[in-house]
Structures are given as C-alpha cells and as structure tokens.
Amino acid sequence: MATTREINVQKINFSWPLYAFIPLIFIFLCFFYIFAQSLYSQSYQLSPYYPLSITPPFSTQPLSLIPPKGKVEEEHACDYTNGKWVYDNLGPLYNETSCGTMKEGRNCLSHGRPDKQYLYWRWTPENCKLPRFDPKTFLETLRNKHLAFVGDSIARNQLESLLCMIATVSTPELVYSHGEDNKFRRWYIPTHNLNVSIYWSPFLVKGIEKNNEKNYNVHNLESVDERWASDIGKIDILVLSVGQWFKLPAVFYYNDQALGCHICEGKNYTEIGFDGPLRMAYKTAFKSILERKGPTGGSINAILTTFPPAHFEGEWDKLGTCSKTLPYEPEEKVLQGMEEDMRKIGIDEVRExxxxxxxxxxxxxxxxxxxxxxxxxxxxxxxxxxxxxxPFENGVKDRLPNDCVHWCLPGAIDTWNEILLKVIKRLM
Known part of the structure; x- marks a missing residue:
C-alpha cells in the first residue's frame, strides 16, 4: 500500500507536464489570434466586391466576405434580350406634365391618347431581373461625367426618356442649344456635375441630308461626322443610335468614288441597298473612337443602341398606322428580315x-x-x-399621319434606359 508521501509525489509527477505546457498553449493562442486577425484584414483589402463597412455594435447579422452567389455572374451574363412584357400596376416614374424636356410629338397623353394601358407593361427577362430605373443610382454612377447621345431622332427620343427620369430627383439645366429644331443641346445636372448632350448625326459619317433640291441623302462613308467626333476627347460615355435614315433614298460615296445607291430608280447609280453602307458607317465611327482615344491614353465607354423596329401596319411611306393597344406575346412576333439584319450588323461591328x-x-x-x-x-x-x-377632335379623318417610329413618353423606351444603366455600371 502506498504511503501518503508516495501519493503526494505521484500527484506532483502527474500534474507537472500540464504546468509545463500552459505557457506553450498561451503562446500558441496568441500567435493564432494575430494570424487570424491578419487574414481577416486581408480578406477585406482583397475583396473587389464589397468595401469595408461599419456595422452597429452587437449586430446579429453574420459577416460575409463572399459576394452573394450569382450576383457577380448576373451582372456579366444576364441576357436582357429574351423575355416578355408583363403588366405592372406600378407604372412609370414620370407623367405627361412632370417632365419639361420631352418633344411635344412624343407626349401622347397630353395630345389626347385615351388609352393608358401602354404605360403599365414591364419588360421581364427570362433568366434574370431587370431593376426599375433608379435615378439616384444613375446620377451617382455618372458623377463628374459627360454622357453624349449621337444619332438620329431615335437617339433624341431615348435621351428625352432619360432626362425625364433623372428630373424626378434632380432638374437638368439646359446650358447649350444650337441648330434647327435644337439638334445640338447639352444639359447640366449641378448636383452631380454631370453633363448630358445630344448630337444630331443620322449617318454617323459626313453627309448631306435630302432637301428640296435633292430628294435623296448623300453619305461619305470614309469620313466621320466631325460635329460629334471632334468632341470625343471630352466625352466619357457615348451612346450611338442610327438606322432609320439609312432606309431612305441615298447615294453612297467612299473616297469621292460612288459606290452605289439605295432606292435610286432613274439615276445612274448601281443599286446596292443600305446594309453594306450601314456597316461601313459603324466601322468608320468606331475607328474614329479608337484612333482618337487610344493613343492619347484617354478612356471612353461607347455603347451602340441596336435598331428598334417601326410598327407601320402597311408600307411606311403609304400613311400606314399603328393602332394596336397591347404588346405582342413573344410567340406572336418573330424578329426577321430587315430588322434582324440591321440588329446583327450593329452587334457584329461592336464585337469587331x-x-x-x-x-x-x-x-x-x-x-x-x-x-x-x-x-x-x-x-x-x-x-x-x-x-x-x-387628332380626332373634329371627327375621324380619312387620311391622318401616324408616327409609328418614335416612342411615347413615358412608355416602352424607358426600358432602354433601365438596361443602359445596367450596361454602364458593368462597363465602369
């Protein structure tokens, strides 16, 4: 049987290793704590998605250093082109009386359009969400920038839609206006030091528009239109939008040599259509952007709005109408023919x-x-x-002009700018 002394010695011998390891354990824990804090700090510094934010003390929300699954991929992979129009009771951001920058011919409600259902359809992509336009986000994204729209009256139509939505939070100030029908204008939003301009250039290249002496346009496809291109160095975001004027009668030149014409019966030119000239105009425009911005070290985001179809029921030049009051279902209307070709030309040239x-x-x-x-x-x-x-104030008339090319404000064209905001955010 062990004596009392032997038992005490055994206890001492048994506990001694524990006392010896306590300092080592303490040192290890200190090292682990410092190492963990270092990783914690680095994880914020290296994250390209979320800046360091201050959370309230004792927050019960878990701290996540990883972006929500699919969020980043959605920004880059979302296909907004396929979807359908879904009725939405929320309606537009602005109305026919709250916006002072729209052209009268686009203000359908103030001109007496009786149906209002066209205001309440929302584009819903198949595989992703398209957020409602947030003017505050738009203004903050483009703070200290110059956004310019270049093209024909459809470019102006899109610009007017954008200004109307911006005006719901900050009023644009017209600071420059020049040309017939105010074809060259610039607005300034002082709250965000943002300039928004419109440049009239229906061909993107040099040309002569049809007039009383000549009932056809002249395009010089090798030379960019300097009315907008001379300002490339001052522009941060450029939105190009043309197409409708290429469908009109025209003669096309390249380096002073006549290439041919479009709808030129009776003239001594070869009929070549307008697909090739449209492609060449895009090439010249993009070449000018690259040559004038690239070597200087400057930056620019250039966006091409693809061709928007008209909806004349009948031939466009035969006083056709567009009297429908509901959208098509996707299976009712398939993109084909001229509209499909013009869209493809634009997308191909952007890709190149x-x-x-x-x-x-x-x-x-x-x-x-x-x-x-x-x-x-x-x-x-x-x-x-x-x-x-x-138009029907004095009864229904036999012949009445219809605009089935431009878009009512507010209306479907506002969706273009919802997508534009997503594109700009992705590029910037």
Whole structure:
C-alpha cells in the first residue's frame, strides 16, 4: 500500500507536464489570434466586391466576405434580350406634365391618347431581373461625367426618356442649344456635375441630308461626322443610335468614288441597298473612337443602341398606322428580315471593335444595348396619330399621319434606359 508521501509525489509527477505546457498553449493562442486577425484584414483589402463597412455594435447579422452567389455572374451574363412584357400596376416614374424636356410629338397623353394601358407593361427577362430605373443610382454612377447621345431622332427620343427620369430627383439645366429644331443641346445636372448632350448625326459619317433640291441623302462613308467626333476627347460615355435614315433614298460615296445607291430608280447609280453602307458607317465611327482615344491614353465607354423596329401596319411611306393597344406575346412576333439584319450588323461591328480595342488595355470599352427584340413586341407604344394634338377632335379623318417610329413618353423606351444603366455600371 502506498504511503501518503508516495501519493503526494505521484500527484506532483502527474500534474507537472500540464504546468509545463500552459505557457506553450498561451503562446500558441496568441500567435493564432494575430494570424487570424491578419487574414481577416486581408480578406477585406482583397475583396473587389464589397468595401469595408461599419456595422452597429452587437449586430446579429453574420459577416460575409463572399459576394452573394450569382450576383457577380448576373451582372456579366444576364441576357436582357429574351423575355416578355408583363403588366405592372406600378407604372412609370414620370407623367405627361412632370417632365419639361420631352418633344411635344412624343407626349401622347397630353395630345389626347385615351388609352393608358401602354404605360403599365414591364419588360421581364427570362433568366434574370431587370431593376426599375433608379435615378439616384444613375446620377451617382455618372458623377463628374459627360454622357453624349449621337444619332438620329431615335437617339433624341431615348435621351428625352432619360432626362425625364433623372428630373424626378434632380432638374437638368439646359446650358447649350444650337441648330434647327435644337439638334445640338447639352444639359447640366449641378448636383452631380454631370453633363448630358445630344448630337444630331443620322449617318454617323459626313453627309448631306435630302432637301428640296435633292430628294435623296448623300453619305461619305470614309469620313466621320466631325460635329460629334471632334468632341470625343471630352466625352466619357457615348451612346450611338442610327438606322432609320439609312432606309431612305441615298447615294453612297467612299473616297469621292460612288459606290452605289439605295432606292435610286432613274439615276445612274448601281443599286446596292443600305446594309453594306450601314456597316461601313459603324466601322468608320468606331475607328474614329479608337484612333482618337487610344493613343492619347484617354478612356471612353461607347455603347451602340441596336435598331428598334417601326410598327407601320402597311408600307411606311403609304400613311400606314399603328393602332394596336397591347404588346405582342413573344410567340406572336418573330424578329426577321430587315430588322434582324440591321440588329446583327450593329452587334457584329461592336464585337469587331471590342477586339481592336484590346490593344489599348481596359481604357476603351464597347458594348451593344440590344433593345431590338423587346421593342419589336411593343406595337402599342408609338404616338401613332397622337403625334399631333387631339387628332380626332373634329371627327375621324380619312387620311391622318401616324408616327409609328418614335416612342411615347413615358412608355416602352424607358426600358432602354433601365438596361443602359445596367450596361454602364458593368462597363465602369
């Protein structure tokens, strides 16, 4: 039997190793704590998605250093072109009386359009969400920038939609106006030091518009239109939008040599259509952007709005109408023919220009704002006879002009700018 002394010795011998390891354990825990804190700090510094934010003390919300699954991928992979129009009771951000920058011929309600259902349709992509336009986000994203729209009256139509939505939170100030029908204008939003401009250039290249002496346009396809191109160095985001004027009678030149014409019966030119000239005009425009921004070290985001179909029921030049009051279902209307070709030309040229822009690193970014398909499904969204004030005030007339090219404000064209905001955020 062990004595009391032997038992005490055994206890001492048994506990001694524990006392010896306590300092080592303490040192290990201190080292682990410092190492963990280092990793914690680095994880914020290296995250490209979320800046360090201050949370309230004793927050019960778990701290996540990883972006929500699919969020980043959605920004890059979302296909907004396929979807359908879904009725939405919320309606537009603005109305016919709250916006002072829209052209009268687009203000369908003030001109007496009786139906209002066309205001309440929302584009819903198949595989992703398209957020409602947030003017505050738009203004903050473009703080200290110059946004310019270049093109024909459809470019102006899109610009007016954007200004109307911006005006719901900050009033644009017109600071420059020049040319017939105010074809060159600039607005300033002082709250965010943002300039928004419109440049009239229906061909993007040099040309002569048809007039009383000549009933056809002249395009000089090798030379960019300097009325907008001379300001490339002052522009941060450029939105190009042309197409409708290429469908009109025209003669096309390249380096002073006549290439041919479009709709030129009776003239001594070869009929070549307008597909080739449209492609060449895009090439010249993109080439000018790359040549003027690339070597200087400057940056620019160039966005091409794809061709939006018109909806004349009948031939465009035969006083056709657009009297529908509901959108098409996707299966009712398929993109084909001329509209499909014009869309494809634009997308092809953007893709080619993006490849050429790679030599300048990440400074020049190009993207297509593909609105052709979603616009095809909205025959109800044009002014139609309400391009004129109260067209049926004195009864129904036998012949009445209809605008089935431009878009009512507010209306379906506001969706273009919802997508534009997503594209700009992705590029910037």
């Amino acid at each position: 220009a993006k490849q050429k822009a790679k030599e300048f690193g990440n400074r020049i970014k190009l993207e297509a704002l593909d609105i052709t398909k979603l616009s095809l499904l909205r025959p109800d969204a044009h002014p139609g006879p309400y391009m004129l004030p109260n």
